Amino acid sequence: MLTTQRKSLILDMLRREGQVIAKRAAEEFSLSEDTIRRDLREMAAEGLLRRVHGGAMPISPDLPDLSARRAVSSDVKQRLGRAAADMVKPGQTIFLDGGTSTAEIARALPRDFAVTVVTHSPTIAAELEHHPMVEVILIGGRLYKHSMVATGASAMAQIALMRPDIFFLGVTAVHPARGLSTGDFEEAAIKRHIAACSSETITLVTVEKLDAASPHVIMPVSALSGMIVQEGIDEERLASYRALGIALLEA
């Protein structure tokens, strides 16, 4: 990665999140903290940002509109998103479902290796605008307003041409017997179709989704390759999933 580009990305990160944490940026770019600190020092000298202990802050006091977005993305989902992003290897193609959980994956994707992201969510696609190394394939179709994903015959046909390595599936409910489910029939169909085209299907699960059921079934839990579950859930509640042979990763 070019250092010039990295500095722009650091500025982006600063604008987006209102701060840059040296440690986090180092992970993000897969570089040592020393390098990030050097960047921050130089950029501070150029007057692009203000150096603080642990990272950097914007030169001017916070812009309000972006801090709002940050507040929405809960800590739990961020952790799940990072764990999911860790599973992705350079050169792979992943399919990101619509939703707030999968949006976190998009944000957490390492910025230093090339990945192809396929998505039928314009929101996710827009999220990846400033990601330097990610190639984005957008699936088109009629947009479902409530979930903001493309659906319909055209979307199905475009998806049928893809063979993603991992499908990160968004669900509203997970139940050991009733399977993975969501609130809309059409959406369930398209999720099922994406899963069928993908080598692996992984879903991100927070407590409130666990052991719940929605009206429209996507697939049995056993069809999953793995689940990334919120940390701190009783082993007891997870047992029935392990019994189904599902790989569980806590984050």
Add this chain to the structure above:
Amino acid sequence: MLTTQRKSLILDMLRREGQVIAKRAAEEFSLSEDTIRRDLREMAAEGLLRRVHGGAMPISPDLPDLSARRAVSSDVKQRLGRAAADMVKPGQTIFLDGGTSTAEIARALPRDFAVTVVTHSPTIAAELEHHPMVEVILIGGRLYKHSMVATGASAMAQIALMRPDIFFLGVTAVHPARGLSTGDFEEAAIKRHIAACSSETITLVTVEKLDAASPHVIMPVSALSGMIVQEGIDEERLASYRALGIALLEA
């Protein structure tokens, strides 16, 4: 391969990916890095790009990126957007090109009647998320990072199935003789294709775009149905467009 041609390809790569990495370009063209470096050096001398360690970046350091430009949605563009939205009648289907001007149209669309919006820009699509009456058709394909629009054969095929009433076209330059133009060859092709499928094509023009020309021609000005131009431009500068029979609306 001709070095002249290679240099254009390098410029394309720069526009497409926002950077050129010497090593990668060398692989791409099956040449030594030395040759690429020489090219980059020469092109930097010609002012076509900015040399950085490891490769090259666009000439303008840190173009105010889309988020910044979006925040600075200028008063002029808002007025142009409103004028464009006023042209749309209930029940019509419009195609919105990518770009900041057309994004203003999306924001200005009346909230009380049903319109179908077709777009190949995930940014525009996301913008319409909270619009109650608008049906959004998203065109998919490989996303061009710098302009954030879907391109490629798949996008072309999806567009070919649509017959929008109005295409609101985004351009970087308008010239009475040299026509409508933009910075990227591929983009020019897709814009031309959309225009061919649409009943009318309207473009929004601010002063700095008027009487200017970019490298890649989209179509002659005479192929337009109309232009919405920024208020307060000398009648003299508009005369040549009127002479071509173009309907001009000032806003």
Add this chain to the structure above:
DNA sequence: CTTGACTCTGCACGAAATTGCATGAATAAG
């Protein structure tokens, strides 16, 4: 056909930039 000027390309080598690690100082937290 031959010759000579010119261009393009790859290789070699010293210079410069970038990065990670180590060390000791500075800072924040308890």
Add this chain to the structure above:
DNA sequence: CTTATTCATGCAATTTCGTGCAGAGTCAAG
């Protein structure tokens, strides 16, 4: 005050850069 981070600087290893140079190809004049 004590402890754990975080910071700055020096240094070594690696990568990239610029330049000189030689071989191959092109082109035109002789």
